[in-house]
Amino acid sequence: MKRTLLLITPFFLLFIFLGLSDTLLAQSKGQLKTIVVDAGHGGIDPGARGKFSTEADVSLAVAMKFGKALEEEFPALKVLxxxxDDVMAGNKRNKNEGNRYRAQFANESxxxxxxAIHCNSAPNIRHRSFIGNRTVTSYVGKGKKRRKVTKKVPQYRYWTTPNPAHGTETYIWAVGKNDAKVGAVHNNAEDYGEQDSTSTLELPDPSDPAERARMLIYAQNFFKKSLQLADLVEKEFVASGRFSRGVKQRNHTGIWVLQATGMP
Known part of the structure; x- marks a missing residue:
C-alpha cells in the first residue's frame, strides 16, 4: 500500500527558527544552555517511507540544518x-535500545x-461500494438427504484515494504519563538542581512525599514550558503559510522518549 510522507522541510524549519530566535535568546541568558536535537529513527529503522525518501533521512537533514542555525545564531549555546549519520542512535542494535540511548544521552548531557524531529505518514484511504449480489451454490447432507443450497453473497468494489492529511503538528509529553516524567526528573540530577558531577550527595528519594512533591513541581513546570514552546512553533508554521494540525499529546500510549527525558 502506498503511503504519503508528510514532510517538514528545512526551508520551513528556518521560519520556525527565525520566529524562536528572540525566545531562545532570552532564555539562553538565563538557564537555557544545552539543547539536545534528536533526529528520529535511523540506520536499521527507516521510519515512515515516502515515494522518494524515508523519515530517517528527512529528519536527519532537518535536524542538522536546525542545529547549524542554532550554533550560528547562539555561539554560547551547546547543541548536541x-x-x-544514518545510523541508529548510539549505534544500537534495535529501535528500543536506540530510544533508551536517546533519553540517557539527553539526561546525562x-x-x-x-x-525530537519526525515526519508522520498517512496511508491511502480505502473505500468500498456495493455492486450487487452473487449467487453461491453449495450442497449439504449425504445420500438421499443431499440437497442443494443457494445463498446471496454481497459483492463490493474496492479502491483507494490519496490521504488528504497534511500540515504540521507538535507533540509534547502526555500528562497521563506524569509518573514517568517525574522519574526522569529524579534521574536527571543536574536538571533537578541538586547536584553536579562532583557532588557526593545522594539523589533525592522519590519515596519521600516531600521530595516527590518537589519533583512533581519540576515536571509540571517542564510541561508548561513544553506547551508554551510547542504553541509558538505551530503559530510560526501558520505565519509562514503552512497548515497547522495543532499541539498534541498521546495520553494513552504516550511517546516514550518525551517522558523519559528530565527536561522540557
Missing amino acids: YTRK GGDLFI
Missing part, C-alpha cells in the same frame, strides 16, 4: 545531537531542552 543524538545522531549525525544535562540538556535543558529536548527537540
Whole structure:
C-alpha cells in the first residue's frame, strides 16, 4: 500500500527558527544552555517511507540544518545531537535500545531542552461500494438427504484515494504519563538542581512525599514550558503559510522518549 510522507522541510524549519530566535535568546541568558536535537529513527529503522525518501533521512537533514542555525545564531549555546549519520542512535542494535540511548544521552548531557524531529505518514484511504449480489451454490447432507443450497453473497468494489492529511503538528509529553516524567526528573540530577558531577550527595528519594512533591513541581513546570514552546512553533508554521494540525499529546500510549527525558 502506498503511503504519503508528510514532510517538514528545512526551508520551513528556518521560519520556525527565525520566529524562536528572540525566545531562545532570552532564555539562553538565563538557564537555557544545552539543547539536545534528536533526529528520529535511523540506520536499521527507516521510519515512515515516502515515494522518494524515508523519515530517517528527512529528519536527519532537518535536524542538522536546525542545529547549524542554532550554533550560528547562539555561539554560547551547546547543541548536541543524538545522531549525525544514518545510523541508529548510539549505534544500537534495535529501535528500543536506540530510544533508551536517546533519553540517557539527553539526561546525562544535562540538556535543558529536548527537540525530537519526525515526519508522520498517512496511508491511502480505502473505500468500498456495493455492486450487487452473487449467487453461491453449495450442497449439504449425504445420500438421499443431499440437497442443494443457494445463498446471496454481497459483492463490493474496492479502491483507494490519496490521504488528504497534511500540515504540521507538535507533540509534547502526555500528562497521563506524569509518573514517568517525574522519574526522569529524579534521574536527571543536574536538571533537578541538586547536584553536579562532583557532588557526593545522594539523589533525592522519590519515596519521600516531600521530595516527590518537589519533583512533581519540576515536571509540571517542564510541561508548561513544553506547551508554551510547542504553541509558538505551530503559530510560526501558520505565519509562514503552512497548515497547522495543532499541539498534541498521546495520553494513552504516550511517546516514550518525551517522558523519559528530565527536561522540557
